[in-house]
Amino acid sequence: MIKMKFKVKKEILLESLNNTARAISTKNLIPILTGIKFELKEDGLYLYASDTDVSIRSFISKDKLTSTSELGSIVIGGKYIVEIIRKLPNTDISIEVIDGYKLIVSTDNTEFNLNGINPNEFPNLDLDETKEPIVVNNGIFKDIINQTVFATSQSETRPLLTGINFKLSGNSFEVLATDSYRLARKYVEIDKDIENEVNIVVPGKNLLELTKMLDDDTASVEMHLFSNKILFKYKNIVFLSRLLSGTYPTTSNIIPKDFNIELECKFDDLFNMIDRASLLTSDREKNTVKLTLTKDELMISSNSPEIGRVEEKMNISSDKEINISFSSKFMLDAIKSFNKEKVVLCMNNDSSPIVIKNNEDSSLVQLVLPIKTC
């Protein structure tokens, strides 16, 4: 007979459940995968969930549990257990398996008697770690993802472009995302030299889900690399993602190295100009705005025959001239990814890629392709 019995403070259990529940798919067709597996072992409580794309295990060590009396495991409907724990008062909660697969969740005045599922039906998640993980600071890891993920493709026509490309060589970690109209590239150095070069593509939405679990602290994220999967470890959480198969396009020759025009602008000013000019644009026309540089003025403009016209101007001293059109949405995404006071727009001509960078931080480069207008 399956058993399990322990007590735990509401806040502790809820935090672990919330993290684990990220791997429950709402549209999962395999009933057991709508559940969360509870497993109480000698060293503490393990919670598991998986939608086959992502698997998560979180752990509450024994010293954080109020008491334990019977080791064991059960699977319980994920949607319900999270809501129930969330709405219970902030006190000790007693969790107990009785009569085979019933889970009793109780406090002094409340008793939930929930139908569970045999834990043996839950898939065996292979969450083994490698011996030589790559370690990245939590804050840097969040930057890596947040500064690139928006540039992944949202369309499944080229599945590989919905992922983020991780390239490791020596002590260099290069991260790339592109939807073929724009590109984001981030470089960081890792603490040690790795032996074999790595070139993998991780689904962007999985990485975005992972970053939501990262607190604002100085903990590290460990990356454990396998040929067909990647396992991240952060504090008491293990996050497993499948990889996308295929060869990521080579992009190193796409980013120009020299530019005719390098235009340094205040972040706020440039962002607001483009943001306002985009008000009269539409998705249908790729939210196109035009940048016009003359000797003493930068102008961002757009024109919609039905609605009207907008011109945004900034005084600037430059000896160059250019007329170039681009997607305001892509440009705003690119500018936003720099948490800096200034950004530099780098251009050659109206058909060559626009590169956005910051003079004090060379780790991040954004690229946006111009749009041909008549």
Added chain:
Amino acid sequence: MIKMKFKVKKEILLESLNNTARAISTKNLIPILTGIKFELKEDGLYLYASDTDVSIRSFISKDKLTSTSELGSIVIGGKYIVEIIRKLPNTDISIEVIDGYKLIVSTDNTEFNLNGINPNEFPNLDLDETKEPIVVNNGIFKDIINQTVFATSQSETRPLLTGINFKLSGNSFEVLATDSYRLARKYVEIDKDIENEVNIVVPGKNLLELTKMLDDDTASVEMHLFSNKILFKYKNIVFLSRLLSGTYPTTSNIIPKDFNIELECKFDDLFNMIDRASLLTSDREKNTVKLTLTKDELMISSNSPEIGRVEEKMNISSDKEINISFSSKFMLDAIKSFNKEKVVLCMNNDSSPIVIKNNEDSSLVQLVLPIKTC
């Protein structure tokens, strides 16, 4: 040639535009009604919008405008003008009509040139006031609506029940809402005796929209009553709503006056018990929970064969017993409408309406019908 020219601070114009824009319907099939009419007169700027169901006029008096130079009017696409003003910097904005129906919106570095529409095409909104409005304090007016509107019907099968019934007689103002499964009744006294009795039904969604425009201040709401419409006046805003036609059902004999059981409970405890018990219920089964009262205990329970069972208990001393089922959703709505520490559940038997009230405030009564279970 139509003209108009003035300057106004961004925050002042934006507040008025936001209020006026509430009357723009997004699915309006009459193009002119997707616009906001600007009318600059001697005394200030009037803004108008109407979706034929609701019409709003807001007003910025001349002393709040930075400068005015040409009186006139124009109609401009509501969706665009609100977004444009919202995204402009917090400074003086110049607004000018040129070349017939072009509207120029500009600041130092920005110029929007928008296509306007001839203001003569905008319908003439009859916003005349009566001489004898009924005046209600703003805070009380918000209570009146917020404590009743949730009980209106969301279904158009009985259109009259989507409205709130206003009944005025002498100095009494009675407000009723019901979807035929529950009922909310609020009483307030008005400052003067009105001559003729009033019995009208105002669309609930319009009243909800109106309350969103009311600040947390001590201003008054004036109600101007007409046979086929009601006009509300609040500070510089005039809000006109059509009425629903038909005779609202008589409900005075539905609310029991005497009860076998009156159960006073702490608001928080009762709310949380029912809220948790509702977790295992479904819309399909009307979110039914059961209340069981015995000598020393109040229990709220629910049972879903697939998911499980929940029992919530509270110690209580009572010499009565009852077993009664009701919609947890309706009961939570009813309890929530009291901003009080305690509420009283009043019951007679398992098929008689449940009345919820508060012993210190007799102005509000909520009623929920029980649900027959097997």
